[in-house]
Amino acid sequence: MGRAEERRARQRGGRRAAPKRRSSRAATSGSVGAEKSLIRRLFTWKKILGAFLGFCLLGIGAFIVLYMMVEVPEGNADAKLQSNTIKYSNGDVLVRDGKVNRENVELAKIPKKVQLTFVAAENKTFYQDSGVDLKGTARGLLNTLSGKGKQGGSTITQQYVKNYYLTPDQTITRKLRELVISLKVDRQKSKDEILEGYINTSYYGRGANGIQAAAQAYYRVDADQLSVEQGAYLAALLQAPSQYDWAVASDYSKKLVQQRWNYVLDNMVEEGWLDAGKRADMKFPKPLKPKAEAGLKGQKGYFVKLAKQQLVKQLMANDGLTEDEAQAQYDKGGWTITLNIDKKKQAQLEKAVKTQLTDKLDPDKREVDKNIQAGAVSVDPKTGKIVALYGGADYVKHDYNNANREDYQPASTFKPVILAAALEEGAETQDGDKISASTIYDGTSKRPVEGSDIAFDPENEDDTDYGDVSVQTAMNKSINSVFAQMGVDVGMDKVLDTADKLGMDTGDLKALPAYTLGTMGASPIQMAGVYATLDNHGKKVTPTIIKSAERNGSQVEMPDPIGEQVISRETADTVTSVLTGVVDDGTAKTSVRDNPLRDGQEVAGKTGTSDDNKSAWFTGYTPDLVTSVGLFGENHAKPGQAKMYGAGGFDRVNGGGFPAQIWAAYMFGVTSTSAEFDLDTDQGAAVEPSYTPTQTPSQTATQTPTEEPTTQEPTTEAPTTEAPTQTPTQTPTQTPTQTPTQTPTTRPPADDTDPVDPGLGQ
Incomplete structure (x- = not known):
């Protein structure tokens, strides 16, 4: 046996011969080893891997189920909300209107x-x-x-x-x-x-x-x-x-x-x-400072409100929506609405109201001055565009749009409608004479109207008797008795039909003689539309503030503001010719004809003052622009109409005063000095002027009474027909600058506590 083999044999023998001893430590080690062995058996790498894979499969399965169950929802409402962007006619942003600025x-x-x-x-x-x-x-x-x-x-x-x-x-x-x-x-x-x-x-x-x-x-x-x-x-x-x-x-x-x-x-x-x-x-672009949110202050709110009204109306017409549905479409936002408002003309109109009215009122000195509200609208007669609008002093303080309110009487600004109806219908007087600008009427005050089923004998201002006068003179001096008779001669049903054609909302008005004095309600926008139709030679003009409206790339088709021929050109031009006499030799001559701002502009127009001095008007036009200005007495302390006597320190507010002065200060700064009326008529003051023009205008117009309302006891004679569904609550009165010409109707004056419906015209 070699040494190597001996050594191996000894080693084997030695291990076999080694004594076996058990100690407490050895026993403990054995127990731990057993436990480790058990853990190794329970958590083998295969089992761990399997558990992990199983968990992954379970997660994947759960995710697949989740993926199948969860659908892509509709976008949430807040995320869809956008603001409406309102722009001036030149594209400048006027305001962003809506709950969300998006x-x-x-x-x-x-x-x-x-x-x-x-x-x-x-x-x-x-x-x-x-x-x-x-x-x-x-x-x-x-x-x-x-x-x-x-x-x-x-x-x-x-x-x-x-x-x-x-x-x-x-x-x-x-x-x-x-x-x-x-x-x-x-x-x-x-x-x-x-x-x-x-x-x-x-x-x-x-x-x-x-x-x-x-x-x-x-x-x-x-x-x-x-x-x-x-x-x-x-x-x-x-x-x-x-x-x-x-x-x-x-x-x-x-x-x-x-x-x-x-x-x-x-x-x-x-x-x-x-x-x-x-x-x-590149350099860091420092942002601009935050701009104060203009909101709807000043005139902006009136623009937005009117634009919304017109857009909602058109959505109803185009898409067959209910009013609520159309309102909801607007409120969802995302609209880009370009207005017809001209920034320069708008600024001029606001300036005119300030200098000719606001600066002359002193609410601290005169309680009545707190009641004065102004409304105005300016319309291009060739396009129907509302190029300027004054709805009130400030939308956030007074959200009634005075330019669009219909709860005040237009008074004698309605008289041209009666003449238009007479000319259009070829009407005759009670004596069988065809009515024209030169037709003679009896201008006696309180003269009973002939041919009326309802007793009506309106008083002229200051109960003045004019005797026989031409229709032209009666328009210049706004003689009540003449137009009351003319309305009956034409037929009040035909007069109201003509008013409707020209753009007034006559609704369910009864054909009453009292309406010859403009005792129904009307807004400056309506009256501007009537006069714009006259200026446009009888083609219907519907004033519109919206130039265009689009949302998500889709344009809303807006109606053409210029409609069909609703009265003949000869009729429209004759009325225009007659209305030049009101400016040149009538109730508006002091504020308009002799205004130093006038630079040769041709002008036609009519003043109006309602019973109890609750409203006063001047609606007039040049060949290229029509503007209607109204002043309204609104009780600032409680809902209701108020008398304007004493406002501005004058006995009364009349159409030839503040309204005509505002009109002139605005119009003579924005209208063409060379434009001429192209009239197809041989009647009226434009053809046969009743005055001799002066070379030098007079001094700046003052608030001279040009229309003097008077009062009259109501007639005791009962009407012979059924009472109207809409009873006039006010009657207009007017006076010329020199000689009184107009008195209210036979109805008693309306109480200044008559309620004003805040929803009207809004």
Whole structure:
């Protein structure tokens, strides 16, 4: 046996011969070994792997079920809300009206590099990923479970889903739904659609929702005019809008937002979306200071309210919607409405009201001055456009639109309608003479009207008897007894029919002789439409404030403001010719004819003052513009109409005073001095003037009484026909500058506590 074999034998023998001893330590070691052996048997790598795979399969199965069960919902209501953008006729933004300051814009209208600033800021892999960031979502779930709150990491798709389809709530359920919906949205929509939705639904601070509102809020430009530098700032804002707003940011926050801005642009260079040389030349674009929200103050609210009324009416006509449905369509927002309002003319009208009325009222000195309300509207007779409008001193303080209210009498501004009806119908007097501008009528005060089934004997102003006068003179001096008789000669049903054709809302008015004195309700807009139709040679003019209205690229078809021929050209032109006499030799000569601002403009018009001095009017026109101005006594302390006697320190407010002065101060600054009436008539003052023009205008017009209302006891004779459904509550009275000419009707004066329905004309 060799040595090696001996050594091995000894070793084997030695181990076999070694004594076996058991100690307490050995016993303990054996027990632990047994336990370890059991654990190894229970948790083998195969079992662990199997459990892991089983868990994964269970999770996958649960996710598949969740994927199948969760549908892409409709967008939430708040995310769909937009503001309505109201613009002047030249495209300048007037106001954004709505609950949410948002105006969606198509992605194609936003510069491509500006689009990419948002991708570089939020999700560089946006164009390659499947719409989700599993690692970021898992981190967000863990943070939510641990109570750490909101964490970043979501893709643009996920943020869009959260903004548009879900809510910002930090819950496990919401995060899981976000994951599933994001996957589905990524499959259903293009990347451009998702990016467009994201930048239009994100909040940028300063009350701005969406990129268009943000571009205006921070840089006063539309989204399509943003530079790359500006776009990078807006993209950087989304991380912390309030903290990163330059106007309120601390020095530290300003440093952070600039770092974020640099991060965005550097990412663009890294991705090849921006030239490195151009990037190096870019400077941080400091945003402008926040602009105070103008809201609906001043005249803006009146514009918006009227535009909404006209748009809702058209939506009802075009789409067969109910009024509630049409209102809901407007309130959803997203409308871009361009008005016909001309900024220069609007400024001139507001200035005229201020200088000719507001500056002359002193509410601290005279209680009645608190009751004075002005309303005015200016219309282009060739297009029907409302180019200027005055609804009241301030919409937020007085939301009744005085330009559109119908609860006050137009008084003697209605007389031209009676003449138009007489001419159009070829009417004759009781003696069989055809009515024309030269027809002779008896102007005796309180003369009973002949041919009327209802006893009617209106008093002229100051009970003045004029004797035999021509229709032209009767219009100049606004003689009640003449037009009361003329209305009956024509037939009051035909007079009201003509009024309706010309644009007044005659509704269910009974054919009463009292209406010859303009005792129905009418608004400045209606009266401007009537006179614009006369100015437009008898073609119907319906004043409209809307130039265009579109939403989501779809244009609303608005009706043509210029309609058909409703009265003959000869009739319209004859009335215009007669109305030049009111200005040149009648109740408006002091304020209009002799106004130093007049520079040769040809003018036609009519004054009006209602019973008890509750309203006063001047509606007049040049060849190129029509304007109706009304003053209304509105009780400031309680609902109701109020008398205006004593306002401005004068005995009364009449049509030839404040209204005509406002009219002249406005019109003679915006109308053509060379335009001429092209009249197809051989009648009236424009053909045969009843005065000799002077070369030098008189001094500035003053508030001289030109229309003097008087009162008269009501007649005791009962009417022979059924009482009207609409009883006139006021009667107009007018006086000329020199000789009184008009008195109220036989009805008693209306009480100044008569209620005013706040809904009328609104």
